[in-house]
Amino acid sequence: MPPVYTIKTVSIILLVTLPLEILGATSSKEHIREKRAWIIDSFIIEEENPGPFPYVLGNVEVERDYKVGFSLRGKGVDQEPRGILSIDKTSGVISVHGKVDYEQHKKLKLVFEAKNMSNMKVDTMLGVEITISDINDHAPTFQMDLYKSSLEESTSQGKNVIVLFAIDSDAPNSPNSTFDYKIVSVEPKTPNVEFHIIKDGIISFKGCLDYEKASKYTILVEAKDRGDVIQLSSTCTVVVDIIDKNNHLPTFIGRTGTGRVHEREFGKPILRLQAEDRDAKNTPAWRAKYIIHGDKDNHFKIETDPKTNEGVLSVQKPLDFEAGAERNLTISLENEDPYFSCAVKRKTKTGLWQVVTADGRSGTGLIPEPRTEKVTIIVEDTNDPPVFTHKVKNVMVEEDVAVGHPLEQFTAVDLDIKFTNAFEYSKGDDPDNWVTVDPKTGQISTAKFLDRESPYVVNNTYIITLFAISNGETPMTATATLTIHVKDTNDNLPHLEFQMIDMCLSDRATFANLxxxxxDEAPYGGPFRFELLGDVKNKWHLDPNYGTTVNLVKANTVYAGQHKLMMKIYDMQGVFSIQNLTVTVCECSVMPNCQVRSSTSTQLGSGGIGIMIGALLLLMGFILLVFLLSCRRKQSGIYIDPGSGEYLIPSNIETPGTDCQVPSGLLQVEKDKMEANHILSAEIPIQMAQQRIFSIQAPDQELFDYEPCVYTCEEDVVTDPQLDAISIPESDFVPDMLLELGPQFHTLATICKPTPTAH
Known part of the structure; x- marks a missing residue:
């Protein structure tokens, strides 16, 4: 038979006995023995048992023929909560030494062992589980002691006010942890509203909120559990603030101010209206909103004084006495917030109460009409300025109209009833002095030829202003505007944008843009037709010759240098102008810009100035030498009679050329230049030198002999790209051609013509 185990407890019951297997046994006999050895026992300890301690929980009796020792280990012994349990090593009695908190330790698991004292081998091993029985030692606890919420006065009944949350740490799903909410009290108590709470902690209300009756409610809420022996509870406070809304209409209670205004006066307050409102001050439900009725032309405006809530009436657009001496207005009064109302009709025990509501926001219910006030404003007459019958006029005129051409006439009138004044017209803004104004009639006429291309004309319009000024004690002025629309005429000729261009020498034809x-505007402007004048055949041509920009094409036969071209340019109406075009042709590989070459070649450096000074000094030395020679000897001219039959034909080729002759008058010119430049100020030596030179000359004004010059042979041709090529056509030379050289040589012939010398 297996050994017998007896378990004795003090208020405990052995609940379950279960066999346990030890895996990995080596024999069936040993396996059976181990099955009998493992037994699980359960004990129950009441939470927070007050003692006295220690008290006996139970014991285990093992019937053996040999002496057995008992031991216990696990939670409550050598693990937390330590020192709560102990076992008598000899008798196996388990004792409890202190309180156990269910919320911290719901079960204690231990191992019970019985050892053979002779060999200290484990004879019996039990798994012991001690259950802590819960007691109602925790009350429900709210998350916060004080909750705050707010409700608008216009909130409809049935809306949630706030949601509360509480917890109970006792055993879940037990009466000790199950609790209920309850509203203990509400302060203040008002007949118009009732608060209630449901099991989920949601507080709601039924009825109508009224800020004037209660602006704040303080609600005491209790949470109480359902413990069998004792019920525990806790409370929290809920404060609900009521936000005032517009459930009272404002009313007029008075006015201040004269209600009088001078015509043309604006911006000053003329009347203040007082209002009363029972809603909370300085809230949108209290602030008044004034609305003007009967002001068709928007002459008036009314604003609310934020401090006093008064309506301040003022003039925002000047009034005219002649249009009416009185203005009758109606002022209505509202609030910034829409009006609402709520009244309890009948209270019910279940469900929501019966209420009557009106809401201006949604337009539901019966909404009363706003209060109104009649206001009369007196307009006082003052001296008015003249008024133009037409303040703005437009006139269209061609730009080439004659001076004095009438443009437009303005008329001003005086609308005053009490004050009558004469007035005259004068010109205001006229930036280019285009017009004159008749001071009596207001007639505007042109003072000069109009020019559409003037910088003062913008978008073909020229604007002037006209004044009508009264002659009262305080002169009053009216202003009118005349816009002159200038119609374009063909008064401008087309012209080249640039009259000097550069082109490069090339073996091929090259072109440049013109x-x-x-x-003028269309149809008096472009596109244009271009035409080259003069002898340009096989040298220059245009491609194309129509448009705003054309190409000037240069043939490869055109030599380097400066070329003068004439060009005729036609506008769309056939009106043309003849333009001079200077084309400079140069070798671009040497100098990229022909103008740079020209400017460089015409600059006079310090070397050139030195040469000029040296030449002047040499001339002075020559004159001095002639003067010295004239003092030593005198020589008369030899007159040679050509005799009969020795005349040469007057072909102007047998005698030295006149272009090389130095006429007698040339020295006088040089003398004058030297006197002007202060090179030689002594007059007597120059006169003596001049007389000496005259005496040297023969009666026929023959020249001194000179050495012949050496010229380049015809075969040795040296070209310079800077010099123009001179093409001399080979033709038969007729000497008589030199008798008529044409007007081109008149200046040269005058310079070279000999002047007779008086002896």
């Missing part, structure tokens, strides 16, 4: 400009 652009024409005409200040």
């Amino acid at each position: 652009t024409a400009i005409d200040l």
Whole structure:
């Protein structure tokens, strides 16, 4: 038979006995023995048992023929909560030494062992589980002691006010942890509203909120559990603030101010209206909103004084006495917040109460009409300025109209009833002095030829202003505007944008862009037709010859240098101008810009100035030498009679050329230049030298002999790209051609013509 185990407890019951297997046994006999050895026992300890301690929980009796020792280990012994349990090593009695908190330790698991004292081998091992029985030692606890919420006065009944939350730490799903909410009290108690709470902790209300009756409610809420022996509870406080809304209409209670205003006066308050409102001050439900009725032309405005809530009436657009001496207005009074109302009709025990509501926001219910006030404003007459019958006029005129051409006439009138004044017209803004104004009639006429291309004309319009000024004690002025729309005429000729261009020498034909400009608009401007004048065949041509910009094409036969071209440019109406075009042709590989070459070649450096000074000094030395020679000897001219039959034909080729002759008058010119430049101020030596030179000359004004010059042979041709090529056509030379050289040589012939010398 297996051994017998007896378990004795003090208020405990052995609940379950279960066999346990030890896995990995080596024999069936040993396996059976181990099955009998493992037994699980359960004990129950009441939470927070007050003692006295220690008290006996129970014991285990093992019937053996040999002496057995008992031991206990696990939670409550050598694990937390330590020192709560102990076992008598000899008798196996388990004792309890202190309180156990269910919320901290719901079960204590231990191991019970019985050892053979002779060999200290484990004879019996039990798994012991001690259950802590819960007692109602925790009350429900709210998350906060004080809750705060707010409700608008216009909130409809049935809306949630706030949600409360509480917890109970006792055993879940037990009466000790199950609790209920309850509203203990509400302060203040008002007949118009009732608060209630449901099991989920939601507080709601039924009825109508009224800020004037209660602006704040303090609600005491209790949470109480359902413990069998004792019920525990806790409370929290809920404060509900009521936000005032517009459930009272404002009313007029008075006015201050004269209600009088001078015509043309604006911006000053003329009347203040007082209002009363029973809603909370300085809230949108209290602030008044004044609305003007009967002001068709928007002459008036009314604003609310934020401090006093008064309506301040003022003039925002000047009034005219002649249009009416009185203005009758109606002022209505509202609030910034829409009006609402709520009244309890009948209270019910279940469900929501019966209430009557009106809401201006949604337009439901019966909404009363706003209060109104009649206001009369007196307009006082003052001296008015003249008034133009037409303040703005427009006139269209061609730009080439004659001076004095009438443009437009303005008329001003005086609308005053009490004050009558004469007035005259004068010109205001006229930036280019285009017009004159008749001071009596207001007639505007042109004072000069109009020019559409003037910088003062913007978008073909020229604007002037006209004044009508009264002659009263305080002169009053009216202003009118005349807009002159200038119609374009063909008064401008097309012209080249640039009259000097550069082109490069090339073996092929090259071109340059030519652009024409005409200040006139279409149809008097471009596109243009271009035409080259003069002998340009096989040298220059245009491609194309129509448009705003055309190409000037240069043939490869055109030599380097400066070329003068004439060009005729036609506008769209056939009106043309003849333009001079200077084309400079140069070798671009040497100098990229022909103008740079020209400017460089025309600059006079310090070396050139030195050469000029040296030449002047040499001339002075020559004159001095001639003077010295004239003092030593005198020589008369030899007159040679050509005799009969020795005349040469007058072909102007047998005698030295006149272009090389130095006429007698030339020295006088040089003398004058030297006197002007202060090179030689002594007059007597110059006169003596001049007489000496005259005496040297023969009666026929023959020249001194000179050495012949050496010229380049015809075969040795040296070209310079800076010099123009001179092409001399080979033709038969007729000497008589030199008798008529044409007007081109008149100046040269005058310079070279000999002047007779008086002896």
